[in-house]
Amino acid sequence: MTATPPDTKPPVITPSRVIAGLCLLAPFVALLWVNSYSRLTPRFIGIPFFYWYQMAWVPVAAALTYAAYLLVRREERVRKGGAGK
Template sequence: MTATPPDTAPPVITPSRVIAALCLVAPFVALLWVSSYARLTPRFIGIPFFYWYQMAWVPVAAALTYTAYALVRREERARKGGAAQ
């Protein structure tokens, strides 16, 4: 029989972790749903919608990934700080 060490707690689902998960899932959903952007118009500086839509998601996905990282990191700091007091 193996026991869990007393200093490890099971993962807790918190609102900030849910928001972080949504930030990470949003680009996947937006880009895997190809039929929503598989068209030529509207064009942006001569580039068909299909291409510029995907390129627009690059900085958006980076910002969402950073947001998720910041949320989880803030929660971890609060958890460690709260346990020490």
């Protein structure tokens, strides 16, 4: 028989965690749906759409990951009682 520590709480699904999850899911969906960007036009500075679309997602995915991090970190601070920085 295993005993769980008394301070362990089950995970709580909050709106900020759902939004963070969507921020992390968006790049996967956008890049795994290849038929949506499998074409050559429109070109951007001579680069076919297929390539620049994927490269455009690099900074977007980084920004969305950072936003998800901030949302989860803010929620953890509020949960622990320290709402300040």
